[in-house]
Amino acid sequence: MxxxxxxxxxxxxxxxxxxxxxxxxxxxxxxxxxxxxxxxxxxxxxxxxxxxxxxxxxxxxxxxxxxxxxxxxxxxxxxxxxxxxxxxxxxxxxxxxxxxxxxxxxxxxxxIHGNASFERGSARVGSYSTVLTRDDCGLRLDGRKFYSTGTLFADIVSVLAAPDARSGVPGETVGVLVSTNAPGLTRIDDWDGFGQRLTGSGSTVFEGVRVNESDLVSRSPEPSHAGAFVQLVLLATLTGIGRAVVDDATRYVGERTRSYSHASAARPKDDPLVQEVIGDLSAASFCADAALAAAVTVLDRVAAPLRETDGGRPTAPDHDPAAAHLATARAQLVIIPAILRATTELFEVGGATAVGADLAWDRHWRNARTIASHNPARYKARSVGDHLVNGTPVVSWWTSGEA
Structure with missing residues (x-):
C-alpha cells in the first residue's frame, strides 16, 4: 500500500x-x-x-x-x-x-495557524490599512481584517500590515505572527456568505496588539509556489464536494421507491435516464479528480528541488513556480464548471423530494459557488490566454482592494 x-x-x-x-x-x-x-x-x-x-x-x-x-x-x-x-x-x-x-x-x-491578510476597506489593491507602528512600549499592530479563514479556530495567525515610518521596519508590507489570545486581538464570527458558513472567515480586529521583533515574518522576493498551493486547497475542497454529490445521488436513487407515470422504468434505480444522470455526475467528479491530481503533480515537481536543498534557492530547471501557477489556473477552469454543473444536475435524479430540507442538497451548490468566487476564474482564464498568446508571465499572487 x-x-x-x-x-x-x-x-x-x-x-x-x-x-x-x-x-x-x-x-x-x-x-x-x-x-x-x-x-x-x-x-x-x-x-x-x-x-x-x-x-x-x-x-x-x-x-x-x-x-x-x-x-x-x-x-x-x-x-x-x-x-x-x-x-x-x-x-x-x-x-x-x-x-x-x-x-x-x-x-x-x-x-493551528490561521490567516488575517485581506481587508474590506479603502486600501488600494495590494496595500493594507492595518498598520505596524512603534511607540514607547515597542511595536504595535492596529487594524481590522476580513476573510480571516480559519482564524476563529486558530492558536496563531499571520497578519499582513503596512509598517509606518516610526516602526523602523523596511518595506511597504510586513508579515506579523500573532497569538490569537494576545491582548487587543478580537475574533468576530461575522462571515455572512451564503456558503462555506462555518470556516471561521469573519473579522479579526487588532487594537494595540504588541508585537515582538522576532515575530516579524520575512517576505522573500523570490517567486514561489505558495500562491498555487493556497488555490489548490480550494480546488481540493471543490473536488470533495463533487465526490459528495455522487455519494448523495447514488444513495438517494438506490433507496428511492417513488416513480412517475411517464418514467422509463418502474423503479428509479432501473430507469436508464436516472442512471445517465448518475453517470454524468460521476464523470464530472472524475474530471475534477484528474485536474486536481495533474496540478498537484506539477506543484510537487516544482517544490521538490527546494526540499532537496533543505529550503535553499536552487537553479534546477524543474524549479519553475510559474509552471505550478499555470497548471493550477488551468485546473481551476476545469474543476469549477464541472462541480457547479454537477451540484445543479444532482436534482435531476428525483422530483420534489430532492429539494427537501432534510437532504440539504442545496448546500453543495452554495458551498461550491462560494469557493468558486475566490480569485474569479474569468481573470484566470484571461491570464492563461495572455500568457499563451503574448508570453505575459503568469501572475503568482492574487490580492484585492480598491481600484
Missing amino acids: SHTADLIQRFAPVFDEVGADAIAREKERRLPYAEIETLRASGFTRVTLPVELGGDGADHLALFELLAELARRDPNLAQLFRSHFSVIDRALHAPRSEFSSALLRRLSEGA
Whole structure:
C-alpha cells in the first residue's frame, strides 16, 4: 500500500466521525470547534510535518487527496485549514532560520495557524490599512481584517500590515505572527456568505496588539509556489464536494421507491435516464479528480528541488513556480464548471423530494459557488490566454482592494 493510500485509510474513520453531523451543523450554523479538536488529536493537523517533528511526512499528493476526502464529508473543515497547511509548506520549503524552526516546533506541538491578510476597506489593491507602528512600549499592530479563514479556530495567525515610518521596519508590507489570545486581538464570527458558513472567515480586529521583533515574518522576493498551493486547497475542497454529490445521488436513487407515470422504468434505480444522470455526475467528479491530481503533480515537481536543498534557492530547471501557477489556473477552469454543473444536475435524479430540507442538497451548490468566487476564474482564464498568446508571465499572487 502506498503512503498516500495508507494515510487515506488511517484518517477515513476520523473524517467519517467529524462529518457525521455536517448537515445538522450546516442548518444550525454551529461552528465545528469539537470537530477541529478531533482532527487535531488524530494528528491530521501535523500530517505534512516531518516524522522527526511528530508528523507523517505527507507530500503534496497525499495532502490534497486527504483534503478532498475531508471536504467530501464537510467542505468547511477542508477550507478552514487552508492557511494552516500553507504556512507549514512555506516553512518547510524556506531557508532554515530561527523563525521557521520556532514556528515548525510550535505547529508540531499541535498549534493551528490561521490567516488575517485581506481587508474590506479603502486600501488600494495590494496595500493594507492595518498598520505596524512603534511607540514607547515597542511595536504595535492596529487594524481590522476580513476573510480571516480559519482564524476563529486558530492558536496563531499571520497578519499582513503596512509598517509606518516610526516602526523602523523596511518595506511597504510586513508579515506579523500573532497569538490569537494576545491582548487587543478580537475574533468576530461575522462571515455572512451564503456558503462555506462555518470556516471561521469573519473579522479579526487588532487594537494595540504588541508585537515582538522576532515575530516579524520575512517576505522573500523570490517567486514561489505558495500562491498555487493556497488555490489548490480550494480546488481540493471543490473536488470533495463533487465526490459528495455522487455519494448523495447514488444513495438517494438506490433507496428511492417513488416513480412517475411517464418514467422509463418502474423503479428509479432501473430507469436508464436516472442512471445517465448518475453517470454524468460521476464523470464530472472524475474530471475534477484528474485536474486536481495533474496540478498537484506539477506543484510537487516544482517544490521538490527546494526540499532537496533543505529550503535553499536552487537553479534546477524543474524549479519553475510559474509552471505550478499555470497548471493550477488551468485546473481551476476545469474543476469549477464541472462541480457547479454537477451540484445543479444532482436534482435531476428525483422530483420534489430532492429539494427537501432534510437532504440539504442545496448546500453543495452554495458551498461550491462560494469557493468558486475566490480569485474569479474569468481573470484566470484571461491570464492563461495572455500568457499563451503574448508570453505575459503568469501572475503568482492574487490580492484585492480598491481600484
